[in-house]
Amino acid sequence: MFGKSAAKKPKGVVLVFDDVGEVARIFAIVLRRAGYEAIAVDTIEDAQATLKARKDIDVFVVDVFVDGDRLGLDLAQEAQKRRRKLAVVAMSGYTREEVFPSADERVAFMSKPNSGAQLIAGVEAAMEGVERFISSDELGKVHVYDFAD
Numbered sequence: 001m002f003g004k005s006a007a008k009k010p011k012g013v014v015l016v017f018d019d020v021g022e023v024a025r026i027f028a029i030v031l032r033r034a035g036y037e038a039i040a041v042d043t044i045e046d047a048q049a050t051l052k053a054r055k056d057i058d059v060f061v062v063d064v065f066v067d068g069d070r071l072g073l074d075l076a077q078e079a080q081k082r083r084r085k086l087a088v089v090a091m092s093g094y095t096r097e098e099v100f101p102s103a104d105e106r107v108a109f110m111s112k113p114n115s116g117a118q119l120i121a122g123v124e125a126a127m128e129g130v131e132r133f134i135s136s137d138e139l140g141k142v143h144v145y146d147f148a149d
Contacts, residue, residue, distance in 0.1 A: 010037040012058035012127055017047040017075070018091070019066045027061060030116040031123065044071055051079050057086065059126045061119070063112075064092040064099050073099070076107070087126035089119075 014036045018024040021042035028040035039054070041047045044066060051057065060079060062072040076088045088107040092099050096109045108125040110118055 008035070011035045012123075013037045013054065013056050014039070014059045014061060014123055015047065015050055015054070015057045016040045016061045017044075017072060018042060018063040019072075020063075023063075027119055030119055031061075034116075034120045034123075036123065044075060047072075047075055051075075051083075055083075059087045059089060059123050061089045061091065061123065064090050065094070070099075087129065089122040089126045 011034070014028075014031050016024045016027045016031070016038055018027065019042055021040070024040035024042050028038035031038035039050055039057075041050055047060075047062075051060070060076055062076045064070055064073045066072050073090060076090065080086050080088060089110060090099065090107045091110045091112050091114065093112045095111070099109065100107075108122045110122045114122075
C-alpha cells in the first residue's frame, strides 16, 4: 500500500501464435500495452503446450498457415473443441473467403499485415464473441465488419 501500486488486473489472457517469432513477440507487446496478459509462441508444440497448461487463456491469436498448411487454424479448432469458450482471432495474408470457404467458423479474422489497432480490435471482437472481419484503409483507420446478425 505504501510505495507500491496495486497490480492492475489484465483485460484478459491472450496466446499469440505466429511461426515468425518476431511477429508473435511484437503482437504480444502491443497487447500488453493495451492491458492484456499476452503470451507469445512461435511453434505448434509451444502453442499446444501453452494451451494445455494455461486454462485461463481467453483468446488465441493464431496465424492460419504454418509452412504452407492450415496447421494454425487446425490447432485453434482442436482447442475450441476442448474449450468451447476459447475465442479465436485468425490471421492470414489470404482473404477471408480463401481461408474460410464456409461461414460457420467461430472466429474473428484479420488480414496480414495488420496494425496494432487492428490486433486490439480483433481481440476485443473475439472477447465479445462477435464474428468480425478487421481491416484498415490506406490512412490506417480500422474498419470492423460484423458477420453475425
